[in-house]
Amino acid sequence: MxxxxxxxxxxxxxxxxxxxxxxxxxxxxxxxxxxxxxxxxxxxxxxxxxxxxxxxxxxxxxxxxxxxxxxxxxxxxxxxxxxxxxxxxxxxxxxxxxxxxxxxxxxxxxxxxxxxxxxxxxxxxxxxxxxxxxxxxxxxxxxxxxxxxxxxxxxxxxxxxxxxxxxxxxxxxxxxxxxxxxxxxxxxxxxxxxxxxxxxxxxxxxxxxxxxxxxxxxxxxxxxxxAISLKVYEVIEDGMTMDRIRSAVTKNFNLRIDTMARYGLIERLLRPYIEYLSETGSLIFQIEDGLIKYWKS
Structure with a gap:
């Protein structure tokens, strides 16, 4: 230092x-x-x-x-x-x-x-x-x-x-x-x-x-x-739940989840981008069988 x-x-x-x-x-x-x-x-x-x-x-x-x-x-x-x-x-x-x-x-x-x-x-x-x-x-x-x-x-x-x-x-x-x-x-x-x-x-x-x-x-x-938001958007497929999106982003972005702390970290990093994509109209969601699923608009 x-x-x-x-x-x-x-x-x-x-x-x-x-x-x-x-x-x-x-x-x-x-x-x-x-x-x-x-x-x-x-x-x-x-x-x-x-x-x-x-x-x-x-x-x-x-x-x-x-x-x-x-x-x-x-x-x-x-x-x-x-x-x-x-x-x-x-x-x-x-x-x-x-x-x-x-x-x-x-x-x-x-x-x-x-x-x-x-x-x-x-x-x-x-x-x-x-x-x-x-x-x-x-x-x-x-x-x-x-x-x-x-x-x-x-x-x-x-x-x-x-x-x-x-x-x-x-x-x-x-x-x-x-x-x-x-x-x-x-x-x-x-x-x-x-x-x-x-x-x-x-x-x-x-x-x-x-x-x-x-x-x-x-x-x-x-x-x-x-650009990061777009990259997240491109990973998403219609009908994905947040868990599936997280799994796809983790693989696509080459992230590591091996502890509960890392799981929580990725959740905190990813969710704001999903919210942003929803706010801007790039994603829509609906509830099916008690699960929130996302579609590209």
């Missing part, structure tokens, strides 16, 4: 798989934008903090996914730092029971074992109406981009560096992703289109890049997610 300079007091930690930005309040205190994954990243992040004599004063979170908030509670306990997060995302990760509403395919025991690091106490709730927030006396602009998650936000530092979180993915990620995640594909596409309005000096994508201009990247993302 290493620290990359971005602009002014805005830096990011390169974990190897993600970029985690932070803003330096002074030579010792920092505000992190997301906290990263616990398993595989925490030790390296902590070493960088210690080596640079940094203390975390606050963490502003883009959304409640395990690779973005996995160290929240750990760092809060260690540094007594402030946690800020969009309201809905904060409620989601406030308890294992609330997480069950999202990870519905898993038992509470499985959720605790696999996603227990997500549970955290949020000090500052960010409303869906807010366009900025202040923490530790520092003002950050907030840009709402629901879709990848229900209340995903982008955060702009005082250096006019915008952290996009997962609102966009990099070209490298697009080359390797088989079935990229979006909680609601139609809303995610709308939010990607909204990003054209941003006027910042630099942009940080969590997975994983730093850009001075994102116009082409936005277009590439839009085409990428639409």
């Amino acid at each position: 290493k620290i990359k300079e971005v602009k002014g007091n805005t830096f990011c930690i390169d974990t190897g798989r993600t970029y985690i930005p932070f803003y330096k309040i002074n030579d010792e205190e920092i505000i992190m934008l997301d906290s990263g994954l616990a398993k595989g990243e925490r030790q390296g992040i902590e070493k960088l903090l210690v080596d640079n004599n940094f203390k975390i004063s606050a963490i502003i979170c883009t959304h409640a996914h395990v690779d973005h908030i996995g160290n929240n509670t750990y760092f809060k306990n260690k540094y007594n730092c402030i946690i800020a997060m969009p309201t809905y995302e904060a409620m989601l990760c406030s308890s294992i029971v609330n997480l069950k509403g999202y990870y519905s395919m898993l038992t509470l025991t499985e959720i605790r074992e696999q996603f227990g690091d997500m549970v955290c106490e949020t000090d500052i709730m960010i409303s869906h109406k807010q366009s900025y927030m202040e923490v530790c006396g520092i003002k950050f602009d907030v840009f709402h981009t629901p879709g990848h998650s229900a209340a995903h936000i982008c955060i702009t530092t005082p250096d006019e560096v915008c952290y996009l979180g997962d609102a966009l993915v990099s070209y490298e990620t697009m080359r390797g992703a088989k079935l990229p995640y979006a909680y609601i594909v139609s809303e995610d596409l709308k939010s990607k289109n909204k990003l054209y309005a941003l006027k910042c000096s630099k942009y940080i994508v969590a997975h994983k890049g730093i850009y001075e201009n994102i116009t082409e990247l936005i277009g590439a993302n839009l085409e990428f997610y639409k």
